[in-house]
């Protein structure tokens with residue numbers, strides 16, 4: 291029984307790792323990989339987590355990161371400034387105000403020294 295549980299836990303770990311990596315997408319310049327996660331964002335203040343890695347899936351730390359929300363269908367951004375705070379381990383907290391429900395883009399630029407990359411993450415606010 292104990293061995294069976296251990297095997298189950300290993301399976302769960304593997305599945306979680308795969309799911310997390312599936313969220314990673316290559317940046318436009320091919321320098322970094324990024325994933326943006328949010329828990330059921332609602333109109334208003336939204337907290338997102340950005341994860342940055344290099345091509346070897348090593349966390350990218352001390353990056354200068356900017357994030358800009360954009361609503362393509364309406365051609366507008368956020369009425370409030372968006373802040374990005376480094377959490378550590380390649381994770382960055384993005385605090386944005388998304389006042390309307392609908393399809394948003396979160397346009398992210400990340401820079402470490404001369405290495406710059408950019409992402410456009412889709413985000414649905416309901």
Ligand SMILES: [Cu+2]
Pocket residue numbers: 361364366390392
């Ligand atoms: Cu809008």
